Structure formats: C-alpha cells, structure tokens
Amino acid sequence: MTRAVGILGIGSYVPEKILTNNDLEKMVDTSDAWITERTGIRQRHIAAKDEATSDLAFKAAVAALDDARVKAEELDLVICATASPDHAFPSVACLVQERLGAVKAAAFDLGAGCSGFVYSLAVASQMIQNGLYDKILIIGAETLSRIMNWQDRNTCVLFGDGAGAAVVGAVDEGLGVLGIDLGSDGSGAYHLYQPAGGSRRPASAATVAANQHTIHMNGREVFKFAIKILGRTSLRALEKAGMKPEELDLLFSHQANLRIITVAAKRLRIPMEKVWVDVDKYANTSAASIPIALREAQDAGVLKKGDKLLLCGFGAGLTWAAIVLRWAK
C-alpha cells in the first residue's frame, strides 16, 4: 500500500531570552560587524535555566498538534531529532510522548545533527506510506547553549536554542513528499563534535576543566562541505521528484549561515526572493531550524496549498538531507 504523505500541521517555540551580537561583544573578542558580515546572524534565543530540550520540544509539539487539529492520543510515533537531549537516555521523544499523553505512540530520538528534521520527515513519510502508521509527530529541538564554550568566539556566536515540530500523515494524491535524498560522510565526523561525555571520553573533572563537553568545530571544513553538498543533495531530491529547480516556489535551507544559503540558492539558480531566511533572528538552531522557518512562513501567509518546497540541510556526521514536497495544507 502506498499513499501520499505530507505535513498536516507545523509548530515552533523559541525561548524568550534574546542574546544579541552586541551582548556577545561584551563576552568574547568579537563584533556585531564581524558576525553580521560573515554569518548574517544578528541575535539568537537562549533557553532559561529551568528549560531543557524536552520543554522546548513539548511546546513546539503542542503547537503542531493544534495546527494539524490532531489529538496526541492519535499519534502512532514520536521522533525527536536532537544533538542536545535532556539526558543521554531516555530519549527526548519519550519525555515528550509522556507529557503530551500520546499513549499509543512509540518514541525514539534521531541523531543526524542539523539534518535531523529532514531525516525524520524521510523516516516518518516512509512508515506512513507503507501503511505501518497513520500519524507521526516529528520534532527538531535543541538547547545548544548548554553545550557551548562561551569563551570560544569561533562557535559561540553561531548557535541558538529552539524547537520546531510537524505532524505527518496521509494527504491528497499529488501533494506531500515527492523526492528524498539522504547522505552521510563519516570521514568528516570530527569536524563538528562534542569530544567528551560519551563512551570514548567519559565525563571526568579533567574533561570538564578542558571544556571537552562543548561543541568543537572546524568551521572552514564544515563551510566547504556545506557549499559542496547543499546544491548536490537538492538536485538529487529534485530529480527523484521529477522537478526542475525553477519550478520551486520556496527554498527552506538549514539556517546556519547566510553565505551558505546564498551559495546554495545560486547553485540551484533560485532567486533570493524564493529563499526563506531567518538566521538573522535565531542563528543556527540545528535540527530545529527548518521547522521554525516553516512555521514562520506559514504565519507570514506565504505558504499556499500545492506550493512546491525544497527542504535541505547539512550537519554533524557529517550528514546531509533534502526533501521536495508540495505543501498540503
């Protein structure tokens, strides 16, 4: 059995507290001008002391369920894409499942870095298409501020906290997911990683003192990778959908850096008017960036039923993912 599968509802949540580039100038040797020119970022949201990833995820999930007019009890599965879970285990998805009262849902987290939301949509769409499940909640949620070295200007200016969620289910024929491309190149694994706190380097006083529990990144290598892969994965997903880049109505790239988004759009010959950009407001919220952008576009009234969208991302792994879909709401 196969059926068309798409997004039935979308939700997002970002913490109240805003940290501007000017605020960061007082914390590390950086400047608003440098951050804006090199990344397009102007501010980011930061979770409150008592807010963990599952709290952000829960709020985004409630908004997505409301938007889809789906009850938590109807959900068959909850997937949460995150690189900054509340705990190594249990999964964030299990914590959210319990809080929502999604009593019949299975739940697991998905680790694909910033590509995680698009990966989750790929997994969910296939499970529904095959008839295993009817309704799946997918979430991208991060509190990267908790694993940030606030003395390292190479990383701390780039990231923000937030969550986005979508309810995935059957949609009218011809709408929903049309083409998927996923990939990974583990040879770049250590260009973007958290060195300690896992089985390779368990937590100890020494690892804490050496800041080994924070994000370590070779920014130039990740930049080169992103430039190379975003156009390529997008073209593969478009090919599977039988669509040309010029047919697209809107491009939703992972919001990491405006320069990366601009290069990807250029490769695809998509004018910037068709490219959603909100990295200035939220910075890089990793797995949350694409659903946050989708909800923002919906609230702005620019998403219409039947619109042809491309979602594409890249991230730790190194991973990449692209999905072409026709908006079904």
Ligand SMILES: CC(C)(COP(=O)(O)OP(=O)(O)OC[C@H]1O[C@@H](n2cnc3c(N)ncnc32)[C@H](O)[C@@H]1OP(=O)(O)O)[C@@H](O)C(=O)NCCC(=O)NCCS
């Ligand atoms: C990190 C990134 C913004 C750096 O931009 P860049 O133009 O490549 O800058 P460079 O790495 O060449 O660094 C240029 C200089 O700026 C300095 N610099 C780095 N961060 C700075 C900051 N916040 N403020 C001021 N100067 C900074 C560097 O130390 C370097 O100085 P040096 O030449 O004296 O060594 C860019 O490489 C990038 O976006 N990479 C991808 C990161 C990403 O997307 N990660 C998430 C993946 S999901």
